[in-house]
Amino acid sequence: MVDVGPKKIIGEIVRLEKGEAVIQVYEDDTGLQVGAAAESTGRPLSVRLGPGLIGAIYDGIQRPLELLYQQSGAFMEPGIRGERIDPNKQWDFVPNQEIAEKLGRKEPVAIKPGLLLGSVKETESITCKIMVPPTCKGGTLLELKGAGAYTINDVIALSDKEEPFSLAHWWPVRMPRPSARRLAADKPLVTGERVIDIFFPLSKGGAAAIPGGFGTGKTMTQHAIAKWCDADIIIYIGCGERGNEMTDVLTEFPHLVDPRTGRSLMERTILIANTSNMPVAAREVSIYTGVTMAEFYRDMGCHVAIMADSTSRWAEALRELSGRMEEMPAEEGFPAYLPTRLAEFYERAGRVETLNGDEGSVSIIGAVSPPGGDFSEPVTQHTKRFIRCFWALDRELANARHYPAIGWLDSYSEYAEEVKPWWEQVNPAWAVVRQKALDLLKKEQRLSEIVRLIGPDALPDDQRLILVVAEIIKNGFLQQNSFDEIDMYCAPTKQVRLLELMMSFYEKAAMCIKLGAPLVQITALPERERLSRIKSEIQNTDTASLDDFGFKMKKVMEDLERSYRSKEHL
Numbered sequence: 243m244v245d246v247g248p249k250k251i252i253g254e255i256v257r258l259e260k261g262e263a264v265i266q267v268y269e270d271d272t273g274l275q276v277g278a279a280a281e282s283t284g285r286p287l288s289v290r291l292g293p294g295l296i297g298a299i300y301d302g303i304q305r306p307l308e309l310l311y312q313q314s315g316a317f318m319e320p321g322i323r324g325e326r327i328d329p330n331k332q333w334d335f336v337p338n339q340e341i342a343e344k345l346g347r348k349e350p351v352a353i354k355p356g357l358l359l360g361s362v363k364e365t366e367s368i369t370c371k372i373m374v375p376p377t378c379k380g381g382t383l384l385e386l387k388g389a390g391a392y393t394i395n396d397v398i399a400l401s402d403k404e405e406p407f408s409l410a411h412w413w414p415v416r417m418p419r420p421s422a423r424r425l426a427a428d429k430p431l432v433t434g435e436r437v438i439d440i441f442f443p444l445s446k447g448g449a450a451a452i453p454g455g456f457g458t459g460k461t462m463t464q465h466a467i468a469k470w471c472d473a474d475i476i477i478y479i480g481c482g483e484r485g486n487e488m489t490d491v492l493t494e495f496p497h498l499v500d501p502r503t504g505r506s507l508m509e510r511t512i513l514i515a516n517t518s519n520m521p522v523a524a525r526e527v528s529i530y531t532g533v534t535m536a537e538f539y540r541d542m543g544c545h546v547a548i549m550a551d552s553t554s555r556w557a558e559a560l561r562e563l564s565g566r567m568e569e570m571p572a573e574e575g576f577p578a579y580l581p582t583r584l585a586e587f588y589e590r591a592g593r594v595e596t597l598n599g600d601e602g603s604v605s606i607i608g609a610v611s612p613p614g615g616d617f618s619e620p621v622t623q624h625t626k627r628f629i630r631c632f633w634a635l636d637r638e639l640a641n642a643r644h645y646p647a648i649g650w651l652d653s654y655s656e657y658a659e660e661v662k663p664w665w666e667q668v669n670p671a672w673a674v675v676r677q678k679a680l681d682l683l684k685k686e687q688r689l690s691e692i693v694r695l696i697g698p699d700a701l702p703d704d705q706r707l708i709l710v711v712a713e714i715i716k717n718g719f720l721q722q723n724s725f726d727e728i729d730m731y732c733a734p735t736k737q738v739r740l741l742e743l744m745m746s747f748y749e750k751a752a753m754c755i756k757l758g759a760p761l762v763q764i765t766a767l768p769e770r771e772r773l774s775r776i777k778s779e780i781q782n783t784d785t786a787s788l789d790d791f792g793f794k795m796k797k798v799m800e801d802l803e804r805s806y807r808s809k810e811h812l
């Protein structure tokens with residue numbers, strides 16, 4: 243990292259050649275002159291990690307935007323820094339009792355990366371663990387300060403070899419933080435969006451992409467996940483999209499309540515804003531800044547989810563920077579190392595055992611906005627190689643106002659097998675109804691092509707029933723309005739139960755038709771229509787009403803079936 247010119251704007255050395263350094267500056271470089279001094283800070287581009295990150299809003303190089311606003315107004319001046327974490331705030335430090343006692347008995351305490359020194363309560367819902375940084379090379383602990391109020395710059399522990407420890411430390415953004423080992427991705431990140439959780443689930447520690455053309459719902463989907471998913475911490479990176487989308491987050495999140503803790507959602511969120519009108523170079527770094535912060539909390543045993551909106555704008559920044567360095571362009575002008583950079587980003591997702599022996603995870607959800615909604619362009623194609631969950635947004639669905647517009651034929655998730663045991667504990671029917679519903683939707687696709695050619699009347703009743711039930715699944719299950727009071731979040735139990743009810747309706751109806759009942763008699767049942775509305779009528783917690791409906795529906799259908807069986811007898 244380099245301070246450039248009299249204003250000391252932030253720059254990074256991006257190429258070293260024969261004693262000559264090429265520096266990329268991350269701020270507006272207007273007024274910079276030939277002959278201006280550039281001074282190395284002696285460390286790679288880094289972020290400061292410690293308590294106080296939660297609830298903050300940063301730009302791509304961790305400048306605290308709120309603080310800068312108070313200092314210099316709405317327009318950032320080049321070179322202005324502001325402390326990355328408030329240096330005056332006092333935190334209540336609670337030392338690790340075990341270590342304190344050992345030191346009290348004059349027993350030696352060996353230090354190693356990840357050793358827990360103590361903790362501070364960062365927000366009501368997040369406890370920040372203070373640990374020996376991963377770069378530590380060993381030694382013994384000489385002193386651990388007692389409980390009390392400390393700022394992030396105060397010394398809290400001393401060792402014989404390392405620098406004194408404080409509540410915060412620096413970490414280079416482009417270097418993944420180490421962990422003890424990787425764990426299987428067999429726990430789902432529950433998002434409360436039915437089409438995601440049931441059909442295309444994402445694991446804690448997984449990576450997903452949401453590609454879609456303009457206005458198909460990438461931002462809305464990410465917002466919905468950020469609001470409701472069961473991660474402990476959300477890091478929302480707005481890279482290169484319009485500023486008002488970040489404003490939405492800023493105005494909405496403080497008022498929203500975390501369903502698990504009952505506290506404001508901002509108490510578990512960090513925002514990183516590099517909107518389209520901010521310097522393009524910092525946009526390139528912003529996603530690394532975000533992942534580094536995510537790994538910091540992962541190392542404390544938190545489950546972190548990152549939203550990046552959008553990785554296409556990030557790739558465009560990469561293209562711009564590469565162009566300036568006169569590198570040989572590859573596909574569509576993107577640099578040849580685009581796939582490597584994408585891999586470096588997505589590879590940092592994962593569920594791990596931390597150095598301290600806890601379990602933590604980083605899940606990454608990246609929006610991709612291919613020009614013209616054409617998924618064959620390089621960013622979407624390369625992204626596909628590094629993610630295992632693909633939520634393809636469909637223009638036709640979005641136009642029909644079917645939201646979330648995640649197409650069920652083009653999307654996929656390779657985590658489905660891994661999260662199956664978890665879901666089967668919620669409801670043993672998960673995998674079965676999921677597969678049946680997906681098959682039914684595939685059949686519907688083929689049938690609707692025939693219908694387009696020759697009209698619905700040519701189909702026999704059992705096939706028309708498939709169209710009817712597919713309609714129920716689309717309206718009553720796949721569609722989920724982010725603005726609906728009840729349906730904005732759907733609890734896991736309700737999700738599986740809803741689909742189970744729909745599939746059982748289908749099976750019972752198919753039986754009746756086989757016994758000779760006409761389709762109209764099935765479609766006239768009030769239960770058919772009710773199935774499409776239940777999602778926004780019955781509360782998440784109200785399993786009794788759902789069971790009650792299921793019980794009544796079963797009775798009605800079985801009565802119908804019985805009446806046809808007796809006719810068959812005659």
Ligand SMILES: Nc1ncnc2c1ncn2[C@@H]1O[C@H](COP(=O)(O)OP(=O)(O)O)[C@@H](O)[C@H]1O
Pocket residue numbers: 454455456457458459460461462463466645646647722723724725
């Ligand atoms: N899940 C949803 N529920 C309700 N409306 C939605 C949903 N997803 C998208 N929309 C509608 O689509 C519009 C565009 O969505 P947005 O996420 O901004 O698109 P993108 O980020 O892909 O350009 C939103 O303003 C909203 O009206």
Ligand SMILES: [Mg+2]
Pocket residue numbers: 460461462483487551
């Ligand atoms: Mg958007």
